[in-house]
Amino acid sequence: MAGNKIGLFFGSFNPIHIGHLIIANYMAQYTDLAEVWFVVSPQNPFKDKKSLGNMYDRLEMVNLAIEGAEKLKACDIEFGLPQPSYTIDTLTYMRERYPSKEFVLIMGEDNLMGLHKWKNADILLRDFQIFVYPRPKYEAGEWLNHPAVTMTDTPQMELSSTFVRSAIKGRKDVKFFVPDRVLEFIDKKGLYL
Numbered sequence: 683m684a685g686n687k688i689g690l691f692f693g694s695f696n697p698i699h700i701g702h703l704i705i706a707n708y709m710a711q712y713t714d715l716a717e718v719w720f721v722v723s724p725q726n727p728f729k730d731k732k733s734l735g736n737m738y739d740r741l742e743m744v745n746l747a748i749e750g751a752e753k754l755k756a757c758d759i760e761f762g763l764p765q766p767s768y769t770i771d772t773l774t775y776m777r778e779r780y781p782s783k784e785f786v787l788i789m790g791e792d793n794l795m796g797l798h799k800w801k802n803a804d805i806l807l808r809d810f811q812i813f814v815y816p817r818p819k820y821e822a823g824e825w826l827n828h829p830a831v832t833m834t835d836t837p838q839m840e841l842s843s844t845f846v847r848s849a850i851k852g853r854k855d856v857k858f859f860v861p862d863r864v865l866e867f868i869d870k871k872g873l874y875l
Contacts, residue, residue, distance in 0.1 A: 686782055689706075694734055695744050706748075717754070722740050725765040791821065
């Protein structure tokens, strides 16, 4: 069933940047995942909805960023689900919709540390594998030896969408932080100014 193992990389991707792409590409190339799907979240329960860019713009930026990358896909499945989006609800729905696929959750060490605050975290850990990428200044702590958790050697980068948005607002050049096609889209639509 190797071709059916899909990594789900949830995020706001507001905007997608090279850090996201490095993580996804690492997971697609250096683990046993057949594909990595960027699951664009309309609303994260831990984030302020007002700060989020339009979900269709964010989805389009993901599509632009991964064009031509065979093992990377954009996924808008949460657009039709109740908001805010809870990972366990989305995973349950995806299992029903794609019964032949095995889904693996991709998350950063920072999110892993806060996993106990997630809705149905115990069920998540019972029913799904989690591939974790390291984050500077964070440690997996109590979850390190959990059978569901696999730590990876994904290259680390301290780059955030918040930094990119702030740089754009401050009229800084963000070339090399985001793919060129994403930057063109941001410029054309006047996003984050």
